[in-house]
Amino acid sequence: MPYGSCEELPAPVRDNLPRHAQEIYRKAFNSAWEQYRDADDRRGEDSREAVAHKVAWAAVKAVYEKNDAGDWVEK
Template identity: 35%
Template sequence: MADHKIDELPQEIKEQLPQHAQQIFLAAFNAAQKDGLSEEGAREVAWNSVRNEYEPGKDGKWQRKPEDPPIHNKAITTGGN
């Protein structure tokens, strides 16, 4: 599968993933193939890239993961000498 455009993605991927996730999948897949990975290896890289930002919902469609709340750690500094 030499995908270069979203409309060339397999139907099952288009049905499962929202447009932004499809863009992530495609970019990762194409980059992995350019790096010399096999189609199977490129698919694995692409799915891992999608999993970084999306997760499967109960309906089988992928949805964006909730953002982690920012953690503010206040640095403690002491005076010099």
């Protein structure tokens, strides 16, 4: 279930991340969705969707971090 736009992202992503971070999340999720299509390509028992979400959050955290106020800001 790749995301066609940021408006399709889960509410916690849309409601908390700045637009640029949402784009990073969407692109990383969609890429991981394709990359980890086969269960043999995934570690552990995580579903394809769970792996794609983990990859997407890791991609966001490589560029963004939470500040003291709890807002996501660019590093």
